[in-house]
Amino acid sequence: MRVGLLVILLLMAALANADEDVYPEVKVADPYIELHVGPGTGYPIFYVVDRGDFVEVIKRKTDWFKVRTAKGKTGWVSRTQMEKTLTPSGEVTAFSDAGLGDFSQRRWEIGLVGGSFNGAPVMTAYGAYALSANLSAEVSASQVTGDFSSSELVNFNLLLQPFSKWRYSPFFTLGAGQITSRPSVTLIQVRDSQDLVAHAGVGIKVYLTRRFIFRAEYKNYVGFTSNDDNKEFEEWKAGFAFFF
């Protein structure tokens, strides 16, 4: 407990020191900019800064910037208004955010998708690395929680995205992995099973905004069981991912 308190105090001290930093300044170029009391459209405007005055930019929360005026007033300015200010060298202040262009040039992608695996709920976390604009390698871990058993899947697959520059970009996947099934404890005399699986799938990625994408896919699995007959599974999933 005492250690925790010490850590908090140190953290506060470090953050208090950070306040003494020199912040970048921008010059108001519109007739005025509005200072809100909080980082959101609904928060009331309590102060305006006139054209020609400088403000210090302290921090950013989503699309809101906390600024300090020469008179020491601090408030939150929307991104739209900040983009109409000038830097001290006279250029328009520009904030670089990821766009559709970055989507087609992404290197890494991390996401969470959920859906149905043979009728049972499934949740998957995956990571992908783009080998080229059209081809990426993915590793995923899934948990299937069925009524009679729960399974864990680890999969590796290649993903081919023929139109990587489209906002609605279809893809095809091909891969293999392992499924470990544990029967529910209320069912006795059934043992755990571990099988290899291969799968093929089709899906779509939709670029949403900033670094976010929506992903929906269908996969067909074939499980190579120790019995003579192979099992087939169908999987439908959708979810969100972000890239960087």
Added chain:
Amino acid sequence: MEGRLRVLFLMNILRGMCMLLVSSMAWSADAVTNGNNDAVQQQVIQPQIERRTIDVDAIDTEDFEIAVFSGLYSTEDFGTNMVIGARAAYHVTETVFFEAAYAKTDTSETSYELLSGGAPLLSDNQRELTYYNASIGYNLLPGEAFMGKGWAFNTALYVIAGVGNTNFADDDRFTVNFGAGYRFLATDWLAIHLDMRNHIFKMDLFGDKTTNNLEFTGGFSVFF
């Protein structure tokens, strides 16, 4: 005689060289002063502007939030116990955020176990309940709270829903969660949370049934 003439001749040459040297030095000195004048003139007309550039991407962003929380988790049929957990959130816009959570709680004996006095239904290990989930939150009612005359704090009432997994009695159970919370920002980077959630999952220990497991927690979070 001849030697004396030679001396005179040499002295003349020496004098000439000296004059040449002196005049050249004078000329170069002149050039130097002229040069200084030019420099002075240039400085006079030079604008005294300090060129500063700002790195807009260096502005500190505070869109991530990590939190620790503790409170009560009521497991249907298995009593209400203390829960402890952690959450991480990413604020996409001023209204929407994504959140991932992990928490742990113990469960007590069921009424049946207590009354019958028989063998316990579950072992100690099986009694432990852990859950994880991923949810989407929406800041429904952002606002301000006032304390006395001189203090105003930003707050938000949010609604949240998501899916996840609950591990209890050696089984994984798909879990849907939904609820509402209140975020009170003591400073820009430190917030206090109160959260009320319902975790719904199917339990087959006493025949198949859908259980509602209510959770009430408080915690604090740091934005970075």
